[in-house]
Amino acid sequence: MxxxxxxxxxxxxxxxxxxxxxxxxxRPVTTSHSMPQNFQCLNGGLYDGIKCICSDDYFGTICESAIDKVVIGKSINTTVVLEIRITNREYTGDLSDVTSDGYKQFEEVFKAEMKYVYGDIPGYRDVIINSLRAGSVIVDHDVIVEMEFHSYVSVNEMYEEIFQRVQTEFEEFIGSNCTPGDSPLCISSVTIAKHPPPTPQELCDDRLPPGIKEFYTPVIRPEGLVCVSDCSQESEKYVNCNVGQCALQPQTGPECFCxxxxxxxxxxxxxxxxxxxxxxxxxxxxxxxxxxxxxxxxxxxxxxxxxxxxxxxxxxxxx
The missing domain is CATH 1.10.287 (Helix Hairpins)
Incomplete structure (x- = not known):
């Protein structure tokens, strides 16, 4: 050669x-100022002829990025499940029909009398009748108690406290036999069961759509439970982009734009x-x-x- x-x-x-x-x-973040007539927006966004109108969970020119935080709220309703036998009422056929006058009247009396039992529990909201059965009258019902989120105590610990309080109140009520209201209900037996609330992570997963929920972590803020993305400094999985900008991409997760x-x-x-x-x-x-x-x-x-x-x-x- x-x-x-x-x-x-x-x-x-x-x-x-x-x-x-x-x-x-x-790639740097870019903004398009002109779009074709049949432009396709991502992640459920709608094109109005000028721009993409994004859903609550996304933002960007074509709704390509997920938001950094989602606020769940300050509190959540919790449930304690009970079955009680009322001995001074007789079960009748109309109690099987939730639209009947007999059922509505019994429901009104039951809610009013149960307020005497549970009314002193902090956060008590209501009782919900699930079913009525024969045997005098057997009432399956849920006790609804609102629980606030706190950073210094877990959801499980707070629910356990609520459960113990409901149990204690009903034990005292059974000891006195009948409720003290205008239409007293006399109780002979009680069965109580737990129905734990979802964890903060489960609440975030339920709130966020598939493809991005894997990249969020629950944190407690003054405004309550908040789901923060991996692009947030509050997340335990925070992605630090240094001089760049972090944006959460569906399916792939956090990405740095330099x-x-x-x-x-x-x-x-x-x-x-x-x-x-x-x-x-x-x-x-x-x-x-x-x-x-x-x-x-x-x-x-x-x-x-x-x-x-x-x-x-x-x-x-x-x-």
């Missing part, structure tokens, strides 16, 4: 490596190790040029040494 061909081949190989330098870059990617490269997906492209390409180009020059000189010197080597005109006789 000729010297010029070898030099050219080496030069092509080295220069071909320059665009293939492996660096981590991320600034000024037209003039900078970043050696980390979290926008660290910023390098000026012009300086990088210039330095790599100069180094590649020196390498090509050095190799070419070595090839030329090797070629010349071969040309100057004396050749034998005849072979020495063999004895």
């Amino acid at each position: 000729k010297v010029m061909e070898v030099s050219h081949l080496i030069g092509v190989i080295v220069l071909a490596l320059i665009p293939g330098i492996q660096t981590t870059t991320t 600034p000024n990617t037209d003039i900078y490269m970043y050696t980390s997906p979290r926008c660290r190790g910023r390098v000026l492209k012009a300086a990088l390409y210039g330095g790599v180009g100069a180094a590649a040029g020196l390498l090509v020059t050095a190799i070419a000189i070595m090839v030329i010197m090797l070629y010349r040494s071969k040309r100057q080597r004396p050749q034998r005109l005849y072979e020495e006789p063999k004895y």
